[in-house]
Amino acid sequence: MNLVHKIEHWGDDYHSKATDVIRICLGLLILIKGITVIMSRDAVYSLLVDNDNGRFGFSGVVLAGIVHYIVFAHIVGGIFLIVGLVTRFAAVIQIPILLGAIFFVNIAKGFTIFNSELWLSIIVLLLLVMFWIIGAGPYSMDYTMRRRNNIQSE
Incomplete structure (x- = not known):
C-alpha cells in the first residue's frame, strides 16, 4: 500500500460527522460563487474584451475558456x-481555480487583513486540500455507495 492509499484509508476511517457539515457549507459557497460569476455578465464581459477597439482578441478567447471552466467547475x-x-x-478540480484566485486576482489588491476575498480564497483552498485528503464522510453518496458495494459483495 503506497502513501496515497494509506492517507485515503486514514481519511475514510477517522472522519467526523462535523466535517461533513463543513463540506456541505463549502460546497454551497463554491456553488454560489459559480452562480455569481454567471450573474455578473458585465464584469466578465469587461474582462474578456481586449483593450484595442473593443473586440475579442486571442487573450479574450483564452479568458472566455477559463471563465467557462471556472463556472462549470464551481457549479x-x-x-x-x-x-x-x-x-x-x-x-x-477546484484547487487550480483557487490558486489562480489567490495569486492572480486577490493578491493584486494587497496582502492585508482587510482583503476579505483573499482570506476567503485561502480558507477555501485549505478546506479543499483537506477534503482532497480525507474525502467524504458518513453523510455522503460516496459512503452510501461504498457501504452498498460492501454489502452486495458479502
Whole structure:
C-alpha cells in the first residue's frame, strides 16, 4: 500500500460527522460563487474584451475558456461537494481555480487583513486540500455507495 492509499484509508476511517457539515457549507459557497460569476455578465464581459477597439482578441478567447471552466467547475464541483459524490475529484478540480484566485486576482489588491476575498480564497483552498485528503464522510453518496458495494459483495 503506497502513501496515497494509506492517507485515503486514514481519511475514510477517522472522519467526523462535523466535517461533513463543513463540506456541505463549502460546497454551497463554491456553488454560489459559480452562480455569481454567471450573474455578473458585465464584469466578465469587461474582462474578456481586449483593450484595442473593443473586440475579442486571442487573450479574450483564452479568458472566455477559463471563465467557462471556472463556472462549470464551481457549479458541478459545488453540487458534488454538497452531496458528497466523488468528493476528492470535486475538491481537486477546484484547487487550480483557487490558486489562480489567490495569486492572480486577490493578491493584486494587497496582502492585508482587510482583503476579505483573499482570506476567503485561502480558507477555501485549505478546506479543499483537506477534503482532497480525507474525502467524504458518513453523510455522503460516496459512503452510501461504498457501504452498498460492501454489502452486495458479502
